[in-house]
Amino acid sequence: MAVAIGAGALALARPGSLDTLLLYAVLAQSWNLIGGLAGYASFGQVVFFGVGGYLTALAMVRLGLSFYLAMPLGGLGAALFGLAVGDLVLRVRGLYFAVATLVLAGATKAVLSSWPGLAGPSGVLTITTVGLHQPTARPGPLGFDAVYLALAAVSTAGVSVLVRSRLGDSLAVIRDDEDLAGALGIAVRPAKVAAFSLSGALAGLAGGVYAFQVTALSPAVLFAPLLSVVMVAAVVAGGAGVLGPLRGAVLLWLLSAGVGSLAPELRDVLVASLIVAVVLVEEGR
Amino acid sequence: MRLVVEGLHTYYGASHVLQGASLVVEPGEAVALLGRNGAGKTTLMRSIVGLTPARSGSVLVDGRDLRRAPPYRSARLGLAFVPSGRRVFSSLSVAENLEVARRSCPRRRGPWTLKRVYEVFPKLAEVRTRRAGHLSGGEQQMLKIGRALVTNPEMVLLDEPTEGLAPAVVEELGQWLGLLTRENLGILLAEQSAAFALAHTARGYLLEKGRMRFEGTMEEIWDSAELRSALGVAEHPNRTR
Ligand SMILES: Nc1ncnc2c1ncn2[C@@H]1O[C@H](COP(=O)(O)OP(=O)(O)OP(=O)(O)O)[C@@H](O)[C@H]1O
Ligand SMILES: [Mg+2]
Numbered sequence: 001m002a003v004a005i006g007a008g009a010l011a012l013a014r015p016g017s018l019d020t021l022l023l024y025a026v027l028a029q030s031w032n033l034i035g036g037l038a039g040y041a042s043f044g045q046v047v048f049f050g051v052g053g054y055l056t057a058l059a060m061v062r063l064g065l066s067f068y069l070a071m072p073l074g075g076l077g078a079a080l081f082g083l084a085v086g087d088l089v090l091r092v093r094g095l096y097f098a099v100a101t102l103v104l105a106g107a108t109k110a111v112l113s114s115w116p117g118l119a120g121p122s123g124v125l126t127i128t129t130v131g132l133h134q135p136t137a138r139p140g141p142l143g144f145d146a147v148y149l150a151l152a153a154v155s156t157a158g159v160s161v162l163v164r165s166r167l168g169d170s171l172a173v174i175r176d177d178e179d180l181a182g183a184l185g186i187a188v189r190p191a192k193v194a195a196f197s198l199s200g201a202l203a204g205l206a207g208g209v210y211a212f213q214v215t216a217l218s219p220a221v222l223f224a225p226l227l228s229v230v231m232v233a234a235v236v237a238g239g240a241g242v243l244g245p246l247r248g249a250v251l252l253w254l255l256s257a258g259v260g261s262l263a264p265e266l267r268d269v270l271v272a273s274l275i276v277a278v279v280l281v282e283e284g285r
Numbered sequence: 286m287r288l289v290v291e292g293l294h295t296y297y298g299a300s301h302v303l304q305g306a307s308l309v310v311e312p313g314e315a316v317a318l319l320g321r322n323g324a325g326k327t328t329l330m331r332s333i334v335g336l337t338p339a340r341s342g343s344v345l346v347d348g349r350d351l352r353r354a355p356p357y358r359s360a361r362l363g364l365a366f367v368p369s370g371r372r373v374f375s376s377l378s379v380a381e382n383l384e385v386a387r388r389s390c391p392r393r394r395g396p397w398t399l400k401r402v403y404e405v406f407p408k409l410a411e412v413r414t415r416r417a418g419h420l421s422g423g424e425q426q427m428l429k430i431g432r433a434l435v436t437n438p439e440m441v442l443l444d445e446p447t448e449g450l451a452p453a454v455v456e457e458l459g460q461w462l463g464l465l466t467r468e469n470l471g472i473l474l475a476e477q478s479a480a481f482a483l484a485h486t487a488r489g490y491l492l493e494k495g496r497m498r499f500e501g502t503m504e505e506i507w508d509s510a511e512l513r514s515a516l517g518v519a520e521h522p523n524r525t526r
Contacts, residue, residue, distance in 0.1 A: 185360030185389035
């Protein structure tokens, strides 16, 4: 367990690494869809990352599927999860939605932690990467960078198409005044659930790549609350829209890299405090 | 479109706001919904369009019960709600506000286009690129009405349209209501300011603590000292019709 957490933290932490930057970019676009475009600030967005990560790993380990098939399945599973729970959590707004998503992530993590069939007795689900049973040869660091880059590009392209679409128009007015949007004939609930589900797909895909990168998986690794915070902060710091989340991802990446090299042991605390500071400054503008 | 509301009960949490409210608006008819501050006028309108669904009763639009339908259903059937206050999409321009409304009910065809709205409200055309949040109260009122019109409704629910408007704009608003009536649009007009409603409708309901206390013609309301005092109207104003 400790090893899994350590590995997870390390992979996430490796200050300055390109994969972290690209991961942040995908996560920021994921949060952007629901928090930025629809105006529903989710504080449990990591739930999709975790669901996508686990589904990808299970598809590889249990079904022997190739990573390149398992990852899209993980993304699809996360999207369906968003579709299933979206209607419920999106009934409340603002602070209540933030809490609802926080609880959703916590509850999902708790359920997976106590699920006996999910992993072995150690509680760690391992994607085999050596020997004859490996479903897919593990790409090198550059290979992961390339996969993350592709995801970041697809996410950004997807968001830029979406903001110009009818769904994008609906989300813009829902963010502005949801009741009014409904009274004017906009199908509010379906639009919000669609945005939530799409945001889930992006985070789920990222979780799938991350799972294969880390290989030793536990709920603590795939449902790290810091990831939810990173997603919120990237969009708050960088702004919504198409390019804002990318700016935010760069900002957070520099921030965490800087802190990581100065005071590695304080990294999480410092990053969290800085994020809070950034959010407060942005809010006060 | 014929609107028939029967025995609506609506709650905000535990507070029982509408306690069996009923009303009828015939096609093309202008009807006033009167009542003091907190009587439940806004709640009744929100329950009709589904923004605050009623717990029991029925909202029949041409015989179809919409009580539990989402708000977009009533809008797409041609029942437009014009909320009170500065309810415009403030970050969008005037033109975008109209465009969004037009596109939200794509199947509704009729005489109202953006062009026609600009002809009827030339002031709106002048500010069409301005952000709706930066408009004056009167301009926002025009935009709210124009936005309802581009969905080509058959009936409009107007919640306190005179609120916060200068007297000159209130007079203009009266003319716009006349136009809607000439176009054969049904109107339900919620007003605290009874004088305005009485001047522009022929029939009205008086809502008190979530119940219909009275239903009748404007003459009947004016003739009853008791009703006038319930409405807070002391004297007979100059009748405009
Ligand atoms: N969102 C809400 N939550 C709880 N109570 C509410 C809510 N909105 C209105 N109420 C209460 O419901 C009652 C009816 O309010 P409503 O706004 O429908 O009255 P109204 O006739 O429109 O009044 P006004 O003329 O002031 O607009 C009031 O007692 C009000 O305090
Ligand atoms: Mg009101």
